[in-house]
Amino acid sequence: MIIKNLTVRFGAFTAVDDVTLEIPDGAIVGLVGESGSGKSTLARAVSGLVPYSGAVEGVDRRGVQMVFQDPLTSLDPRMTVGASVAEGLRLPRAARQAEVERLLSLVSLPVSLAGRYSRELSGGQRQRVAIARALGARPTLLVADEITSALDVSVQGAVLNLIRALREEFGLTMLFISHNLAVVRYVSDVVAVMHRGRLVETGPAERVVAAPAHDYTRSLLEAVPRLGRGRPAPEVTS
C-alpha cells in the first residue's frame, strides 16, 4: 500500500505536510520523530480517525487496524478480555469462542485470560490483548502507535518479539511508530524519519542507522542514550 501526498491541517496549523510513504506488503515500516512531529496524526489519518487530504491507496477502511500507546485506555474497562477480542469478529456466535481462543494463543496469551478484565492484566498482557483484537479484523495494515512506550523494559521485549513473529509467520504489514530509535531499528525493515510534519528521510533500517543522509536523523542518532557511556565516580579531593 502507499500513502500519497497526505496532509492534515488543524485550523491554520499543518500537523502532517504532504507525506508520501510506501509500505510494501509484508514489511514493517518504522516511523520515528520527536513529539509533535506529526507521527500520531499521520497514524490516525491512515486509520480514518482524522480527516485528511491526499490518498491512502491499496487498502480499504476496515483493512486498517490500530493499536494504541496506552493499553489501559485502549481496552474498555467494563469488558472482559474475551468480549474485547470478540468485538470486531464477523462470525456466528458458535464460531466466536474458538476464534477468540485462536487469537489469544496467536499473541501467546493463555486462553484462561478470556474471562478476566483488563485491569487484572499486566501492561504487556493488555497490549497483547489489543493486538489480538486488531488481528481479529484480519487487517491488511496494522498501525502500531508507540505500543511499547507505556511498558516497562522488562516486558517490552516480549511485545517486540510478538510483532516480529507476526510479520515472519503471517506476513503482517505494519506501520510501527515510536520515538525510540533503538526499538524502531530492531523491528523495522524500512525506517522513515519525520520532522515538523514532513518526512525527511526514508530507507532500509540498517542503512538509515549506519549512514544517515539527513542532519536531523544524525542528531537523533547521536542523542540515543547508550548503556555504559557513563563513567566512574571522580576522585573526591577534600
Next chain:
Amino acid sequence: MRRLLRTPAGLAGTVLVTAMVVLAVAGPPIWGAEAERIDSASILQGATAAHPLGTDNLGRDILARVLVAGRLSLTLALLATLVGATAGVLLGALPSVLPRRGARLVTGSVNALVAFPGLLLAMFTAVIAGLGARGAVIGIGTAVAPGFARLTQTLAASVAGADYVSAARMLGVSRWRVMTRHVLPNIAEPLILNFTQALGGALLALAGMSFLGLGVQPPSFDWGRLLFDGFGRIYATPAVALGPAAAIALAGIGFNLLGDALAHAAARRTAPPGTDAEPGAPRPVALGEPDPDAVLEVRDLTVAFPGGVTPVRGLSLTIAPGEIVGLVGESGSGKSLTAAAIGGLVPYPGEVRAGRLRLCGADVRELPEAERRRLLGTSLAMVFQNPMAALNPALKVGGQLAEVAVVHQGASRAEAAARAVDRLDHVRVPEPATRARQHPHELSGGMRQRAVIAMGLMGAPRLIVADEPTTALDVTVQREILRLLREVTAETGAATLFISHDIAVVGELCHRVVVMYAGRVVEELPVGELASGAAHPYTRALVASLPDMETDRSLPLASIPGRQPPPAEVPDGCAFAARCELATARCAAERPPLIPYGTARRVACWEV
C-alpha cells in the same frame, strides 16, 4: 460502603434515606386506618396528647396522615425522576448516534431547555398534561430531563474520545452498539449519583406542585397536599403545617446528603484504601557510625500507606559529594517515593520510617521544624518529570527564581532578580533576561526544565534529586539536560540522585547505579559493570531486554515473564522469585539480604 458511613454527612444521608424507605413500605399498613378515620368530635384541633400534630377538617390525625403520605410522595418522586432520567439519557445519547445535522439539532434544543427555568417548565407541562398526580410527575420529569441530557452528553463526549471507542469504530462496530456497549456502561456511575440527587430535588418540587394545588388531588394525599391543607391554619395551629413541612425537608436533605456522599466516595475510590495501618514489624538493625563524608545517608527507609501498602521496604542509600547515583527500576518499584521521603514530601497518609536520614551531616528528622525547612530549602534541589508542577503558571519565571533567594538567603529583591537572570544564563536558557519576564507556558518543555534546575541553583545545593527529569522530553532535548546535570554536579560538588525507569539513560549519565525491585534495593554497582558485569538476575535480565543500536536483529529480544508484585502483595522471600530463572525453594521462603559482592558493589541474591 463502610467509607460512606464514616463521614457525618454520609451517615446522616444513609440513615434518613433508609428511614424514608422503611416509612414508605411500612407506613400505610400500620397507620393507614388511623389516617382515614373520620372523627367529627375532634375536627381542626391543634397539637394535643392524642393528636401530636393536630387533626384536619374531618378530624383525621395529621401525624398518621404524614406517616402514610410518605409512600405516595416517595413513589411519585421516584417515578418523576425515572421519567426525567430516561428521557434525559436518551436525549443526551442521541447526538452520538445521529448523523451530524440531527445531532446538532438535539444538542441545540437541550442547551435551550437547560437554560429554561425548571419549575416553570414543570408547571407548564403539568398544566398541559392535566391536573393531578400524573401531570405533576410528567411535569417534574420534563424539568429534570434537560439536566440529565446535558450530563449524559458531556460524559459521553469524554468517553467517545477514549482509545477503546476509536478501536471499536475501526473494527466497524455500529454507532448504536458503541453507545450501548462502551459509552453507557462507562458513564453509568456518575449518572446514578446524579439520579440520587435529582430524587431529592424531585421530592421537593412535587411537594411544591401539590402545595400549589397542581399536584395530588383529594382524596389522595402526599406531603405537599397535607402542607397545602394545613397552611391556612399555620398561625392558629402551627403543628398541622410544620409536620408535613418537616417530612419534606428531611427527605429532601436525606437524598441530597446521600447523593453528595456517594459522589465523594466514588471520586475517592482511586485513592489507597482507608483501612487501618498495619504496624510494620520493627527490625533490629545495626546502623553503624554515620558516614561523615556522605551528603546523603539513608538507612533502612520504609514508606508505608494504610492497608499494608508498603512501596519502599528498608532501603539504604549513600551518596558522596560530586557523585551521580542512578536509581532505576520498573514503574511501581518505589523510586519516586524514595525521593519524596528524602525531601519530606510523602503525601498524607503515607508514613516514613528510617533508621537514619542524614542530609549534610544532620538527621533531618531530629532538626527543629524551622531549621529543617531551611536545610531542605537551601541544600536540596528537586527536579521532577513535569517542570510545570514545580513552576507556578501564574507567576513570571524570573520572579519565582528570585523568591527562593529572598526567602532562604535574605537577599534583596534587586539582588535576587539579578541572580535569577544569571542562573538562567548559567543553565543556557537563551536570552535569559527576556525569559525571566515570561510566564512558564511561554517556554518550551526543555527550557522549563532548565528553569527548574536554575531554581535549584539559586542556593548552593548539596544534593540534587532529579526524578525522571527527561522522561517527558525528546531525545535531543534529553541529551542537553543530561549534559547540564553532569556539569552542574561537577561544578557545585553536589551529590545527585537521578531517578529513571530508563536503564540506558542511567547508564549514560551516572557513576553508580542502584537497582530497585518491589521496594527494595536488589543490586548496587559501578556504572561500568552495568552493561556486562551485573550480578543480580533482575539487573541482568533488564539489561538483556533493552534493545540498543547494536542489538542483533536476527535474534529474539530477552524479556522477563510475569510482573512485579504490587506493594501490598510483596512476598516474604525474594520478590523476584516468581520471574527468576535461577529461583530455588530457598528463594521463595527466605529473603536474600543485600550484602557486599566484590568491591564497590552489593547484591541481594542467593544464587550469586
